[in-house]
Amino acid sequence: MQPKKSSTWKSIRNIFDQIHLYAGLISGLVVIAVCFSGTIYVYNTEIREFMDSELYFVEETGNRMSADELKGSLEKTMESSVVGLMWNEESDRSVQFTLKKEGEEGRGNTYFVNPYSAEILGNTSDKTQTAEFMGYMFSLHRWLLLDRVETPILESISNRDLGRFINGVATLLFLLGVITGIVIWVPNKVKSWKQGLKIKWSGNWKRVNHDIHNTLAFYSLILLFIMSATGPFWSYTWYREGWQKTWDTYQEPNAKNEKTAKTEQQPEAIAPVEEVNLASFSLEDIFTKTNQELPYKGNIRVSIPSTSSDPIAVSKYKTGFFARSGSDQLTLSTSDLSVTEANLFSDLPFRQQIGRSVKSLHTGDIFGQFSKFLWFVACLIATSLPITGTLIWWNKRKKKPAKKKPNQAKPTQDRIAEMA
Incomplete structure (x- = not known):
């Protein structure tokens, strides 16, 4: 056998x-x-970051300006509105602000900004070597x-x-x-x-x-x-x-298409929206609220809405050598910054955590630098x-068959059958 x-x-x-x-x-x-x-x-x-370090790293000179001070300075200099930002708490790092002119299509342009002087260090659309x-x-x-x-x-x-x-x-x-x-x-x-x-x-x-x-x-x-x-x-x-x-992360595209079609068919049913009074809330207040809800070290991304009907979208990313991928997301009300929705990565079922981490699993940043x-x-x-x-x-x-020995005995009947 x-x-x-x-x-x-x-x-x-x-x-x-x-x-x-x-x-x-x-x-x-x-x-x-x-x-x-x-x-x-x-x-x-x-x-x-290593090759274009001048965009990502800054010298610590005095106190860092607040996000609201930087926002006001940039909007005045660029004659545009800030529609988003990525805030890095590390003292030797630049911060990123996304600005968009009125009537401009697309997502706008993102600038690297020195948080100590409000100096614009560069633009993500600039093609460096x-x-x-x-x-x-x-x-x-x-x-x-x-x-x-x-x-x-x-x-x-x-x-x-x-x-x-x-x-x-x-x-x-x-x-x-x-x-x-x-x-x-x-x-x-x-x-x-x-x-x-x-x-x-x-x-x-x-x-x-x-x-x-x-x-x-x-x-x-x-x-x-x-x-x-x-x-x-x-x-x-x-x-x-x-x-x-x-991994239970699939969403039917028809739902979104039906919603869009319904909106296009009934434009008269849409109530006019009011522009958000950006002075009614502070970026620093958004950071404080985010850190209260998500008390860990990380970078914060904020998307500022253009109308009062849209909420403030906030994402926070963990930092550190073993930092796991996957951001925690908050939706804040534009009126009082109350949390209207919280999508925490850790609250997702294990299947969905895997499904939503497909990019991190492929690129290797699923657990940070480790x-x-x-x-x-x-x-x-x-x-x-x-x-x-x-x-x-x-x-x-290329291997050649081994040569037979001169005195090699003739194969037995059983071996002949086996070789056949």
Whole structure:
């Protein structure tokens, strides 16, 4: 019975080995490009802050101006209205204000502001060399740079959608490779399982390459699975909806469309709205109310409404080395700053926390700098896997059959049957 079980397991491993091989060979070049750019983009924020430090860091000179003082100064200087801001409590950091001129379309422009002098340090729309480089990395990661090709490659689909489709196929193949890889990793004999957990540096380069591929892939298996399982979320609508339904975050688009259609059909039923008297509340009061409701260290984003019918939207993000992703959101009344709605990330069911963290799970900032480092290492490993895997396949392909010994006995009848 034992030989039969061994033969069955060997056949199963061979099937998975073939799937693993061809999934890797087909997607190899795309995976290298996507994972290489992803490795860099893990630290997108940190790279931008380091290279363009003059936008993000300031010298501490005296006392910081209040948010209301900065708001008044900027609106006077720019002849625009502040419609939002990101407030950072760290003393050596700039703050961001979003301003919009009356009648201007879009979301407005966001400026980096020195909180000690109200000096405008820059604009998020300014294309610095760092911003250009990170833009290329993002384009390579999402669309394989095809969105930057002006001439349409296919008539039936845009270049961006084509890049998104190819990216999605390669990511799904990589996911298949991760799943089949664990089956291949399992050793034939239980007693030799420890060999799959270390690299034999004393071996020849083929052995070292083989061990690097197997061992590093095993240690990063969980992170590789998370990255590849979340990647197609941005490539395919069916995958995105499937993810949302799986984790109970899906919302039917018809409800919003019906509401919009009803509004367009009955414009006479809408009562005229009054503009918000921005002087009736203070940004500092908003910060105080937010910190009372959410008593932890973090950055605060405020969206200021343009009409009295709209509430004040506030989001607070935790900061720190182990800071979890996911903001807590408050809705405040424009009349008395009372909380009309509170959406706390910690109050969500575990399924919805996972569903709403798809971006953080993919990029690695699910637990701040701690998880970012782990994702960086795992993504670097993922970049190397198609290379080391191809070398393993090539080495096996070039292997020559062993020569028969001169005095080798003739095969028995049973062995002849087995070889047939």
